[in-house]
Structure formats: C-alpha cells, structure tokens
Amino acid sequence: MIKDDAIEVLKLEAEGILKLANRIDDRFVEMVDIIYNAKGRVIVAGIGKSGIVARKIVATLNSTGTRSLFLHPVEAVHGDLGIVSADDVFLALSNSGETDELNILLPSIRHIGCSIIGFTGNTESTLARGSDIVIDIGVDREACPLGLAPTTSTTALLAMGDALAVVLIKKRDFRPSDFRKYHPGGTLGQRLTSRVKDIMMTGNAVPKITQASDMATAIDEIERLQLGATLVVDQTDTLVGIITDGDVRRAVARREAILNQPIAHVMTPNPRTVRPETPTYDALNVMEKFQITVLPITNPIGRVRGILHLHDILGKGEFKFNGR
C-alpha cells in the first residue's frame, strides 16, 4: 500500500511535467528573449511553497550566468521593492494566480517599468492578466490527498524554472564574455578577474631546465630568477616536473650528495598547473589550497607557457596585504 501510494505520487508528478512539454510555445520563446536581452536582473517572487521554488530558480539562474534575485512579496511592500529597476525582469510565481501578497505588487512593478512574467496554473487569474507574458504551469491534479500541500504544481514550477535556465545557457552559446558581463568585481575583484596570461612571466623569465640537466644547472636556474623553483621539461617543452627550494632543502636534510642526484630523483613530478586563460582568482585558490607559491602555466597539452608567483598576484596590483 505504501509503495503503491509512493509510486502514484511519482507518476502524477512526472505526468504533470510531461504535460508542460506540450504547452511550450512562442510565449516561452518570447520570455527567453526578454530575459536574455535584459540589462538588469531577473527578480523572482513567490510566497509559501512557490517562494521556496522561487529561491531555487534564483540559485539555478545565478549559477548558469543569469543574474537573479529573490524578492519576498511581503518584504517588498515594506520597502524592498526599491531593489527593482526598470532594466529588470519580474518573474512572479503563483499556482492560483490569486496570491494577494504577490498581486498587490504588480501595479508598482508596472510603474517601475520592468517586464512582468507570470508562472501560473490559472491563465485567467489576476496574475495572468497583470503579466506581459503568461507561462501556463497548470497541472491536472495534486498528488497530496485533499490538496493539503502543493506537490505536482510546485514540481511543475521547478521544472519550468530549470527549462528556462537551461535554454538561457544554450542561447548564450556558452560565451564566456556573457558570463563575465554578469560578474563585475571591485578593486580586488578587478585584479583577480584578470587572466593568468595577463600577469604570468614568460620567455626567459621562466626558470626552466631539461630532464637531461644536472642538479648544478637546476640550482643555478633557481638562483638566476629568484623564484624559488625551476620547471623541468622534456625535449618537446612539455612540463614533467618542478624543483623547488623545498625539494633541494629536503634532499640536503636527507644528507644526500645533492649535486650527484639525477633530476628525476629530486623533482616533484607532474606538478599542479593552470592554463593561461585561467582566472587569476582560481590560480590564487590553487596556490592557497595546495600551499604553493609558484604555479607553472601550461597549454592544454602540457607545454610550458609561463610561470606565476604568488607575488605576481598580490604584489603587482592595487591589492596589498598591508593596505598601503
């Protein structure tokens, strides 16, 4: 009995979503165009279970490159409406379309001048009449006995939100420029949103020896550029390892005659790398996570393109730890 009931719920919810697929029409396309072309954010509002779904839609949109904010309708009428601007798109969620706390906002939103999209199960409702575009998320029946809690309808709302987010990703054609457009930063942010290639050292400024070199050459190379490390490459300039001050120190501590050691014995093979296009912030994260101060920079097939020192990130920009 319990199993049958559970199966029934899942089937009802699945059918609810499948029926939405048949209702995707030009209005959905128009909604996507409006959001895609909007200069502002998508403000999502709902109350109760729809409010919880609204928060999830906001999270999904934000993590897929569409800036979005949740607006609680009750807080909105007590001043939070100020966050809405004419460049935004207002997305209102209500299965009945008659949620007073939500509908009361519509005239103000209209006055601000942003587009209103309604996700509702009742296309004749107040919300539907007050929206520029209505997306019908109506379901035939809820899965909860007596309709005590919205079930199928909230699942349908959630699925429609996912459909919107995924379509927007595809419409953006995975263009990083679109992504970056929505991620402005402050002073530190500007520094850290640069790419590694903008600040890495290249050419002769990269300490580098071949696998066939001896340890004396390695130490000279570490000394020459004062970065505390030298990269080890093969004959195709592919990175095979790194020798750091620490590697040398550890070899000496083991009382090894370090100058007679083969390079491969002292170096750390396959060190962590990032690519020239990697955001500087990510490079900093890698350094912090793995407690390293030097990162080799390689192209997608492992050939050396440069080297990045922690000081290049922190010391050459506007940002300094001492605040001066």
Place this chain on the structure above:
Amino acid sequence: MVDSPSPCPRGLLCPVLTPLRSDKTLDTASLGNLLLRTREVVNGFVLCDPVWGEGVRLPSATRRELVTVSLEIIDGTVPVLVTATGQGPEDTRQFMETVESVVDHMAYPGNLFWVDYPLVYHGNRDLPALFENLASQTPHGWILGNHPGFVSTWKGPTRHRNIRTAVLKKIAQNPAVRGMIFVGSLRRSLNYQEAVRVRKDYIFYDGDEGQFLKNPGTGGLMAGGSNLMPGPWLEIVRSSLNRYDIERQFQRHQQTIWELGIMLSECYTLYSDAPAYYMKKILHRLGLIDGETCLERPKHIDPSREQAIDQWLKKYDIV
C-alpha cells in the same frame, strides 16, 4: 568466475589510439609516449577499442603486442580495460586466452577488465548465455559495449545494432558483467539504466564525448579526446561527477568549465566523424606520435579539415 571483484574505475577512461608505422606494424615508441603522458591523469585505459584503437581490424599479433607493451608501461598504475571483441566468437575467445596468458606470465599487478561489443559478431539471441560462458573463462570482470554506429559500419553476421533492453536486463544478472560503455540515444540510455536498476555496482560510461558534453552521465566517460588533452577532459569529467565539491573550491569554476567545454566541443567536431584518423593527424602534427597511419582511410575525407585543425590549434595556443 570473478574471485575478488575489483571496483570499476569511475571517471575518465582513455581509449588509447594504436600508433602504427607506415608498414602498419605497431609503433611502440609512440604508444609509450601516449601512455606516459596520460597515465598520471586518466582513471583508466581502454586498449583495442574498436573505434579509437581500431581494435577489431587489427591483426592478432599486433593486438597482442599492443596489450603486452601497454601493460608493461601502465604497470598497474591505473585500471586497464581490454577490448576482447574479434571478428567472430572464436577470434574473441582466442584473443582472451592470449591476453590471459600474457597477464599471468607478467604477474600483472593492476586491475584488468574485459570489454566486449558482442553485436559485432553475435545477435541479441542467447547473449546472456554467451556472457555466462565468457565469464567462466576469466577471473576478470566484463564491461559491455554498445555502439550502434560502429556496428552498422561493420559487416557482421547480425542486423542488430543495439543490445535489446530486455537482453541487457538478463545479462546484468550475471555479476561478472560490471558495466557498459554506451553510445546511443538518450532514450535508450535511460531505458538501459532502468534495466539494471537492481545492480547498484553497475556502471555506465558514456562512449560519446559529444553526448557527455551535452548531458553528462554520472558514471564516467570514455573520451578519445583524452589522447590529446587528458587534463582538460579530466577536469570536465570530475566537475560533472563531483560538482559540489569542486564548486566549493573554486568560485569561478563554472566559467572555467564553460571555456573548457567550448574548447573540447570545438575539438570534438574536428575528429568525431573519423576519430582515429583525425586524432592521429592532430597528435602527429604536434609531434606526440611519429606517424598518422591508420588501418583504413575513412570513406569521406573533408578537404578543409586540415586547415580547420590548424586554426583550432592556433586559437588555443597549442602549437
């Protein structure tokens, strides 16, 4: 019989290309180079893959040499999946015996699995019995292969291109069969997953990297592109299988993944219609293998492809 089942590798599998000299014998130096540059990165290797490794078409002696040299180089560092599929059941069985004896002789220290694309030489009928029989001949686990595209180009004895879902359900009752490398429609992949639902340990690897980039699975990926760029492919696969942890580590992770995805999908379009042929061209162009010989030239060669490859390599600063 599986005595002590080893866990199937999760994550990125590299179907190793078979580098050939101009006389179509195995180029062991190039093979060594390919394996050494990827073995620290990938989660497993697939040898003699019918598409990427030109496995079914390779002469038995070449296949044997390929497996022997590869196992010596890989040396147990990562699991190895060897495609047993031959041109017929007898050919398949003989190759299995050969490799089993090589493995025993070497006392191979790593995990080994067999892969078979049974529809190359056998119809859907009696497939469960075939795998009962194959499993009884080896201590190693089996991974099924389903690749309708390849099977349709192969003039085998069967008209079936896909393993029937009901047949898979029966095969999956055999604990020696541990997973599947899947190429096919999204609908079929969902049906297959449903068919093996009772097997919690059954793992699906996407065999089509283009499909994985679009709708990633949760078991793993066999990506031929990892012959060229193992690091970027691993990043994509790890991100798909363990997304939450990675996002916590890197705030800009998604942007990085988007950019990687664009690069890899652009690369995929350069080789997807004749994988081994074009991938060998790219690797040769980069000096990673000595020649670009394939056993067979594809029927249709795009005359503008070489230029497209050059443009792509320059665009991403690879040359």
